[in-house]
Amino acid sequence: MKKHQHRFVEEYEDLVAFGYSREVDEKSLMVYLQKFSDDRHLKTIVPRMSDEEIQQVFELLSELMRRYLSDNEYHEHFLKDDDHPSP
Structure with a gap:
């Protein structure tokens, strides 16, 4: 699936x-x-892309996820981790 x-x-x-x-x-x-x-x-x-550009994109996306997603949302929506325990 x-x-x-x-x-x-x-x-x-x-x-x-x-x-x-x-x-x-x-x-x-x-x-x-x-x-x-x-x-x-x-x-x-x-x-x-240069190494610096790759790093910049990675850092921007990572920071946005840290800022706006809870740990559970990160696992559910980004990692698609169905096995991650909910609080």
Whole structure:
């Protein structure tokens, strides 16, 4: 069974733009992130990134998860760890 999903980018049909409204910004960011994480795209761009750029992206994403996800959410949503005990 597949654990990862990228349905939003496939189903979203509204405006993709930044600076229009918070709602449109959030949905546009979701589209951009899902498009960015497409396997073909990542296989193209990651080898071209410098070591520093790779580290910067990793640190940004890690910091966002530390800031906005509980430990349980991190295991459930990011790691897809079904065996992680809930509090």
